[in-house]
Amino acid sequence: MALYTVFGGRGFIGSEIVNQLQAQGHSTFVPARDDTSLFERDLGIVLYCAGNGDCKNTPFSVLEANVSLLAQLLQHAKFERLLYVSSTRVYMNQALANEQANLTVCVDDNRRLFNLTKLVAEELCLKSGRNVCIVRPSNVYGVALNSPLFLPAITRNAINHGKVDMYIAKDYAKDYVSVKDVASSCIEIASTDQCHNQTINVAAGYNITAKQIADVLQEYTQCEIIWHEIDFPNESFPITDITTINELITNFTPNNVLVDLKDMITEFTKVLRTN
Secondary structure (H helix, E strand, O other): OOEEEEEOOOOHHHHHHHHHHHHOOOEEEOOOOOOHHHHOOEOOEEEEOOOOOOOOOOHHHHHHHHHHHHHHHHHHOEOOEEEEEOOHHHHOOOOOOOOOOOOOOOOOOOOHHHHHHHHHHHHHHHHOOOOEEEEEEOEEEOOOOOOOOHHHHHHHHHHHHOEEEEOOOOOOEEOEEEHHHHHHHHHHHHOOHHHOOOEEEEOOOOOEEHHHHHHHHHHHHOOEEEEOOOOOOOOOOOOOOOHHHHHHOOOOOOOOHHHHHHHHHHHHHHHHOOO
16 A cells, blocks of 8 residues: 655545545555654655635735645655646636646736646646646535535525525536545546646536526525625636546546535535534
């Protein structure tokens, strides 16, 4: 069995990766913050899931988590292979969402620092001369009870308050991918040397609208959906191209968020009502 070092291994994606690796019998190492042993030991196969997206409140932490520690590892750490978890958010307002597409940063995006740091981190990986690969997951979902992310937040509101305030347009659409699918894909990609210096989208390959999600919530919780008339953000996402991952992973069949949302509602209800 191999040794895997998982940065961000206590986070949403990282903890699922650790759970799957341990279930497969692998050894896992989840470094603590400021662990000085990182540059003295063999890290085996590295999965870099650490990250920060709070550009408004902690911009320097965004840089540190997304780029700075990674740069040190690429320069000084001993490892067999490194997989960096980026994001399909870099495709926002672009014409295409494939791994070879030209990308621009939008001046009116208040989280452009996130996109910039992800792109800098990707380029550092590719220019490092190390054995690396990059994955760009789309919007990751799962049962994360305390998460401020969109799906967990509106599911909590539907169950706890019987209503959901929607501050996005009904036709606002994104690609959603299960945290379990992301974790298993990251492990498979990191475990093969076929993906040297590649960038790979990990996504469902189709967009789901806010209205479709609201309809499921309403059907299974009988909540009220309140659509607010506001100035919606200038955000649109092209269909994410999953040709590359389909070529790399046999029978890649990601879950559908609308199907999983029903199970999420059941799980949320069970846990929230027992607390």
